[in-house]
Amino acid sequence: MPRDGHPLKPPDMSFLVGKLIFVWIVMLLFPVILSSLVYEKQQKLRAIMKMHALGDIAYWIISYCYFLLISLIYMLLLVIFGSFVGIKLFASNSYVLQFIIYFTYMNLQISSAFLMTSYFTTVTTATVTGYLYIIGSGFVGEYLFKPFVEDTSVSRSLITLMEFFPPFSLYHIIYELSPPPATGFYSDFSGVQLGDLSNPENGILVLVIIMVLEWATFLFLTLYFDEFGCLQNRMRSRQALQRPSIHPQQSEASIEIDRTDIMREREIVDRFLQQPDSSYSIIIDNIRKVYPPKDGNAEKVAVKGVSFAIQRGQCFGLLGSNGAGKTSLISMLTGFTKPTSGTAYIDGLDIRMDMSKIYTRIGVCPQFDLLWETLTGREHLMFYGRLKRLNGAALVEAAEQSLKVLRIFEGGVADTFVSQYSGGMKRRPSVAISLIGDPKVVYLDEPSSGLDPASRNALWNAVKFAKKDRAIILTTHSMEEAEALCDRIGISAYGRLRCTGTSKELKAKYGGTFVFTVTAAAGEDEAVEQLVRSISPTAKRTYHIAGTQKFEMPKQGVKISEVFRAMEQAKGSLNIVAWGLVDTTLEDVFIKVAKESEKCPD
Structure with missing residues (x-):
């Protein structure tokens, strides 16, 4: 009890924390939204969704509704917790007014993240940039914007112009909804009510209008930049339609x-x-x-x-x-x-x-x-x-x-x-x-x-x-x-x-040969080659290493029975370890076509 007999006013916890911390807390979802969108872009998840019939407009609407729901739940829990622990920023102000303000700002924050998505290709860069953005803008608001707001000699037009930077708008809102610094730890701050929305002294109505205008502008720019590449491609397609088709013939x-x-x-x-x-x-x-x-x-x-x-x-x-x-x-x-x-x-x-x-x-x-x-x-x-x-x-x-x-x-x-x-x-x-x-x-x-x-x-x-x-x-x-x-x-x-x-x-057209493989003892390579030539004079050796040789033998003029007979007879004079005769495989066709294409790549 104070000396005058009157009970102490409830303490204001926000006096200890400061306005800057609340600005950061409200902006904390920005890098989360930004990195989530860039992740889908980096991993090409959006591209595969589009290939499976998810349109661009549908993608943005679904993403927007999801992040808006998350943001509203986040702010609801923050206001409830703040009111419960006695933070007058949340407990003393009209809850309807707070809903209008925070709902508007959360929409602006989501649209800002959407717009910035087009400038990033990696999640790491987007995340780091997002956190630097909220930390840096918070400090700038505290040490640059705040003195301008408190200085009555500064033109109101200049303040309004600065408020077009979204973090400054948020900082000014937190400033107006918080108890004045002069009230100290025990504050009798009665808060801002819904009827004070249009009060020119606090400028909250102007802030809401600015945020709504930016919200709509950022969404428009997001859709424009998202479709800009598509529009260019469509123009090129229309130009291609006017070109005469050049047939291979x-x-x-x-x-x-x-x-x-x-x-x-x-x-x-x-x-x-x-x-x-x-x-x-x-x-x-x-x-x-x-x-x-x-x-x-x-x-x-x-x-x-x-x-x-x-x-x-x-x-x-x-x-x-x-x-x-x-x-x-x-x-x-x-x-x-x-x-x-x-x-x-x-x-x-x-x-x-x-x-x-x-x-x-x-x-x-x-x-x-x-x-x-x-x-x-x-x-x-x-x-x-x-x-x-x-x-x-x-x-x-x-x-x-x-x-x-x-x-x-x-x-x-x-x-x-x-x-x-x-x-x-x-x-x-x-x-x-x-x-x-x-x-x-x-x-x-x-x-x-x-x-x-x-x-x-x-x-x-x-x-x-x-x-x-x-x-x-x-x-x-x-x-x-x-x-x-x-x-x-x-x-x-x-x-x-x-x-x-x-x-x-393909095998019949490009594989008019048998592949004949012979493995013999060391020093008998020439004898094996002569043996193969006796079977098929036009045989072509394609492989030779460590006693193993491969030959391509044209099918015309070669009888399989003769090959078997010749190899059986050769076993008496040559030390043949293994041999085999196979038809052309698709792999042989592939290699042959690839080699032939090298001669005339165009």
Whole structure:
């Protein structure tokens, strides 16, 4: 009890903490929002969501609502806690007024984070910048802005201009809602009520108006910058529409002009352009991708006028060495990059103009796993199933079926966080995501990389079952996988499609030889070579190391029975350890086409 007999006023805890701490606490969600958005950008999660039919506007609305809900819960708990412990910043002011102010500022903070997302590509940079931003702006507000506010000689217009910097607006709000410093630890501050909102002395109404204007402006700029790249690409696409299409027959005086299978593909494409055929799910029309010069290097032509067609119910295997243009082609077909010229039609829709509609009809398994580390395999399938407009029992059934078919169901793996999956294990949900929701076209970019034999076999069975009513483009370096899954195979090199056909057709066309392998004792290499020449005078030695030699023997003029007879007779005079005669493999075809392409890369 004080000496005058009156009870002490309740203590003001905010007097001890200071205004700067509350500014930092309110702004604490800013770097969290920023880093979360940049994480999805860095990991290309937003790109894969877009490929599975999540539109740009829908993405921003969902993200905005999520962060707004988190922000409101955060501020609600802060106000409740502050009122409970006697912080008059929260306890003495009108709760309706506080809701209006904090609701407005949280929306401004979210829109600010959205706008800054376009300037960052890594989570680390965004996080560090976000925390430096709130710490630095807090100090600037305390030691620069605060003296201006307290100085009555400073023009109100200057104060208003400074308040267009969002942290200054927040600092001024905290300043006006806090007890004056002169009241000390025991304050009789009665707070600011809703009726004081329009009081020109505190300027709160002006602050709210400024924040609302910035909120709307930042959202507009976010959408503008987000769509700016797309608009540029659309303009380039329209310019490409005005250019005359250059067909391979006219521009390619190279290896492709003699390939009847490539010419046949071109004819199918031309026939489709004149009279669309619904039996073809994918039509690629002379598509070309050129990357502009960078860091002093010349422009890079990744895809050079590729044309081919894929029917529904068919799996097309796209083979090629690293740098052959496979991933660049897939990137264009999925809308990840725009073609420099030419186009493709997916289920009758043009990738230049109708990509938003195409996304609802395709499934994509990228070369690298694009998954959330904090979600389980089942949650991934449920999420992407909803994007493909599945819901209720149909969604649950589709997810469970995918888990079983690709063996994600075993050992509780389906309900384990993806961060705990091995590299090969992550491929399974990636493939399952591409097949869920009954897409009409599926792109599988090296889907079996890192898988064990049992899991690879399960994946193959899933792909064989899935291709019955859809078109699939599969890229792989496994010749065994290509032969097991693909109805037709195309081999690309130096950005061009060099040949197409079934595995048997390619072997017959490019593999008119037997591969004859002989391993003999040291010092008998010349004798073995003479033996092979006696069987096939035109045989060509392709390999020779440590007593083992490989020869290519033309099939014409060579009888298998004669080879066996000659080798049996030779065992008496030569020390032959082992020998074998095999037909040409798809791998031999691949190597031969690649070597032939080196002679004429363009």
